[in-house]
Amino acid sequence: MHRVVDSPQGKYDVAILGGGFAGATASRQLTRAGLRVLIIEARDRLAGRMWSQPAYFDGHAVEWGGAFMLDRPSYPLTWKEIDEHDLRLDWGSLAKTKLIWLSDGQRRVGPMPVPLDELVSFERLLLRISELASRIDPIQPIEDQDVADLDVPWPSLLEGLALGPHTRELFSTHIVTLAGDPWDVPSALPLLHTIAKSGSVSAATFFAAPYDTPMARTLGPQLADGTGALHDAVMSGSDADVLLGTEVVAVEDTGADVRVTTSTATLTVEAVVCALPIGVLSGVRFSPGLSPELNTLASQGVAGQAEKVTVFVSNCPEPFYAHGIPPGGGFATASTTFHDGDRAIVVGFTSEAGIVDLDDVGAVQNSLRQYVPDITVDAVAWHDWAGDQYSRGTWSYLRPGQSTLRPKARQRQGRITFAGSDFDARLGVEGALHTGGLAAEEVLGILGR
Numbered sequence: 001m002h003r004v005v006d007s008p009q010g011k012y013d014v015a016i017l018g019g020g021f022a023g024a025t026a027s028r029q030l031t032r033a034g035l036r037v038l039i040i041e042a043r044d045r046l047a048g049r050m051w052s053q054p055a056y057f058d059g060h061a062v063e064w065g066g067a068f069m070l071d072r073p074s075y076p077l078t079w080k081e082i083d084e085h086d087l088r089l090d091w092g093s094l095a096k097t098k099l100i101w102l103s104d105g106q107r108r109v110g111p112m113p114v115p116l117d118e119l120v121s122f123e124r125l126l127l128r129i130s131e132l133a134s135r136i137d138p139i140q141p142i143e144d145q146d147v148a149d150l151d152v153p154w155p156s157l158l159e160g161l162a163l164g165p166h167t168r169e170l171f172s173t174h175i176v177t178l179a180g181d182p183w184d185v186p187s188a189l190p191l192l193h194t195i196a197k198s199g200s201v202s203a204a205t206f207f208a209a210p211y212d213t214p215m216a217r218t219l220g221p222q223l224a225d226g227t228g229a230l231h232d233a234v235m236s237g238s239d240a241d242v243l244l245g246t247e248v249v250a251v252e253d254t255g256a257d258v259r260v261t262t263s264t265a266t267l268t269v270e271a272v273v274c275a276l277p278i279g280v281l282s283g284v285r286f287s288p289g290l291s292p293e294l295n296t297l298a299s300q301g302v303a304g305q306a307e308k309v310t311v312f313v314s315n316c317p318e319p320f321y322a323h324g325i326p327p328g329g330g331f332a333t334a335s336t337t338f339h340d341g342d343r344a345i346v347v348g349f350t351s352e353a354g355i356v357d358l359d360d361v362g363a364v365q366n367s368l369r370q371y372v373p374d375i376t377v378d379a380v381a382w383h384d385w386a387g388d389q390y391s392r393g394t395w396s397y398l399r400p401g402q403s404t405l406r407p408k409a410r411q412r413q414g415r416i417t418f419a420g421s422d423f424d425a426r427l428g429v430e431g432a433l434h435t436g437g438l439a440a441e442e443v444l445g446i447l448g449r
């Protein structure tokens, strides 16, 4: 069982920098191999960008960061943990969901995302996406495939399609929700890969909305006991010591060992797993310096900058899923994840960072009222992950060119290995679990185990 310590307790074989899911996975694997491991975490808690807090408002929990467990084919390692630890799932309200679409200044309700006169344009979009996705082998790693021409932003792939304004706006909004950035920033490749794996455009995009509980359908379920339960499950298999509230400032690989300097001390270990977000790497002094690939990635940072917001509301007579571009900007997607009577919890993603003053309940209410006119906001929960000095970004979505850069950027440098979802084409927690395992294997190799 891991234990939280006030200071390093004797000599450790391995230091793990960062106690998110990547660090936790690596620590479990390394302590199971019999190594003495110290996790050094800057915050006063573990789990990094997945942070659940029980009974935040009116008895309801809040997930400040990552929360949705994607489908089994995309998230095999995550689902293995969920199954093995018997974690309970929350698929949201099972009541019929009202679908609300907002595009070209027009609000529409019903299963059809676009007005009827854009049906042909909408079908053209689906067909083009299917054709592009069919070029991707769902089994092979994306970086090994000859698909560089798909590693570009979406607008260039849809040129010449003459999409109607509603079709274009709604699809661009979908990309904004997925990537947390305007649709001309991220690469089209991750979504095309997801579509190839799921086998259909509608299963992998917001077009799944005509089904009930669309947030769960499009993004996956949440964990009923919070993502903290998943992190606890991983850590339950780790015997590491954990040092909280301790920032790593420098890492020096001498060739014979590694010296890790924190805000309070320097310790010497045989090897290091660096499981820090890429956005913070340039704030840590590495000697020798980072590889050119990793330097590029660290300076580019994570693509996603838009905000996720959890809103506790009343005057909400039915569960809803809303999607679009409100005039002047607002929530690109907003969906009830819980509904009871006229009270609900709405999870929203802004169409652009800073577009809504999320500390202003009135501003959030005005934004939501573009979709549900009488809704009343009782409380708002959000965290500024882009401004947070220990994350400097939200979830890691690929920019063009990063799918080939990332595997090289993660390559071990001497006695230092790298882990974290920001290094992986698999999104979110799955990428963290995957790379945490890879980095642990590499450390075992370095130590000759």
Ligand SMILES: Cc1cc2nc3c(=O)[nH]c(=O)nc-3n(C[C@H](O)[C@H](O)[C@H](O)COP(=O)(O)OP(=O)(O)OC[C@H]3O[C@@H](n4cnc5c(N)ncnc54)[C@H](O)[C@@H]3O)c2cc1C
Pocket: 017, 018, 019, 020, 021, 022, 023, 040, 041, 042, 043, 046, 047, 048, 049, 050, 064, 065, 066, 067, 068, 069, 070, 219, 246, 247, 248, 249, 275, 276, 277, 280, 284, 307, 308, 385, 389, 390, 391, 393, 394, 395, 396, 419, 420, 421, 422, 427, 428, 429, 430, 431, 432
């Ligand atoms: C708003 C939001 C929504 C998301 N939605 C989803 C979702 O629905 N599904 C999904 O799968 N994923 C989602 N994600 C992404 C997911 O949360 C992350 O991919 C995953 O948690 C990253 O894990 P990690 O271990 O790689 O990094 P992190 O969780 O960031 O862990 C890195 C750790 O390093 C620590 N650290 C940083 N600097 C230092 C330092 N100098 N010294 C010591 N420690 C340091 C940090 O405090 C942190 O604990 C979301 C993320 C955000 C922010």
